[in-house]
Amino acid sequence: MTAFIVVVFLLVYLGLFLGGLPFLQLDRTGVVLLGAIALIATEVVPLAQVGEVVHLPTLALLFAFMVISAQLRLGGFYDWLVAWLDRRALAPPALLGAVIALAAVLSAVFSNDIVCLAMAPVLAQACRARGYAQLPHLLALACAANLGSAATLIGNPQNMLIGEVLRLNFGAYLRVATLPLLLGSIATWAIIAWLSRGRWHEVGLSARPPRARRADDVGVALDRWQTLKGLTVAALLCAAFLWVPWPRDLLALAGAGLLLTSRRLHSRHMLGLVDWQLLVLFVGLFIVNHALQQTGLPAQAVALLVGAGFDLQTPAPLFAASALLNNLVSLVPAVMLLLPVANAPLDGPLLALSSTLAGNLLLISSIANLIVVQAAAQQGVRIDWHAHARVGLPVTLVTLGITAIASWARLAIG
Known part of the structure; x- marks a missing residue:
């Protein structure tokens, strides 16, 4: 057998x-x-x-936040946010920084895939209307969404899995992740801005700002009440995760149930957006x-690796193995393979950070990248392996390096 x-x-x-x-x-x-x-x-x-x-708490947490994100999508929040940003009429480098900041913050709570799915088409249209190059801004969205999702234990599916299985403290993880990811976001802006120098505008398109658009001119019109409901539930859940010692999955399910109890948004539409x-x-x-x-084969394999000087139960090998496996079999499967050897206090955060940051390396390394590529294609912008790697490779190496140094410093301090 x-x-x-x-x-x-x-x-x-x-x-x-x-x-x-x-x-x-x-x-x-x-x-x-x-x-x-x-x-x-x-x-x-x-x-x-x-x-x-099957680890039901992970599935419950994942489902609940899909419902919360569906509430915000149907309420037009993401479309309105990009339209609001467009009306600021920022210069391209400033817009790039704003996109990175917004995508990172939103992805920390509402999942990187959902943020990219909702923001990418509107961002592409906004850049095109202003004559700005779409490629750097769309790649910044993908990179920042992956980065931001690593900041919390609810930002992406693999972090939810790690947090629930290893029972990580929400606030303690946030403290570990905040500094390297903040520095990584700044580095991402610097890398993309440097690579885009002299190529901020699309050839043949006017750089003159178009007529300011209203929120209801793009995508889904903003429903203030539905958006307020979604944001309030998300904020209350994050506060509860930080300060209330109750199971995160049960709290999240309660929030999702509250949103499903609506007189205006049909549950069919909300559940239709669940992945x-x-x-x-x-x-x-x-x-x-x-x-x-x-x-018993995985335990034997780990023992063999230890004998060969590559102990997955120590921080550096686990960090490297996580980044490598993510790009071989994708994020969640890689994390599931490595979870049994994550026993030390810092192993959970290392696994969450390295697996997510490695998602920027290749076009197929994360679903968020593919979503942005598809949105770009619909706007006539082709993002191939080379175009993505030109940004993804340095962003991944630099952000992984920053995280490794920060983790080493934390271990050294004790």
Whole structure:
């Protein structure tokens, strides 16, 4: 049976690496689901035990914040925010800095994928209307969203998983992450601004600012009441995470339930914006990785690595392995593989920071990057591997370096 589990595991992670399996109409979620079904059907993981294998608090937290983000999207908050920024008529370098700051702050609470999905089309249109180059601003949005999402334990799915499984303190993690990510955001602005020097405007387009647009001229019109509800619930939850010793998943579910109780926004529309594919991916990965852990092979592999001088239970190797694995099998699967060896107090924050920051390296390293690329394509802007790597590579190396130095200093201070 061990051989069968290993084959299923390898096929699942091959599918994650390739984005699917040859000759089959399966995406990453489909591959993981198929692997989980195979393990359940053969009773490697009995159906009765699935509830014990799947980490329900993580799924509950993830679902709840998807609902909160759906509230803000339907309320027109993200579209209004970009339109408001556009009306400031900032020069391109200043606009670049504002985009980075806004994307980072929003992604720390509302998830990087959601922020990019909502902001990218409106940002591209705003840049085009002013004759500004869209490429640097869109790449800044993707990089800043990934950076900002690493700042909290609710900013992205892998951080939610790490925080819930390792029971990390919300405030303590925030204190660890704030300084390196603040410096990383400044460095990101400097890198993109330097690479964009002399190329701030689109060739053939007038740089003259267009007529100021109203919020209801773009995307979804702002609904002040629905936006206020969403922001209030999010703010109360963040405050509770910091100061109330209650389970984050239960608090978040209560907030989501409150928002679903609405006289104007139909639950069908809100639940239609929930990423059910991602939730299924989580369930499948919990099952597949649990089956492999039961074989004892991961523990043996860790022991072999220790013998070879690469101990994943020490900070530097764990930091490096996390950044590398993220770009091989994507964020959540990489984190699930490494969670069992994250035992030291700083391991959780290191795993969260390195895995998320590495998401800026390649075009396919994070969903946020792909969302921005798709939005750019709809505006006639092509972002290929080379264009992304020209920004993503230095941003990733510099931000990982800043985080490594900050983590080393924290360890040295004790």
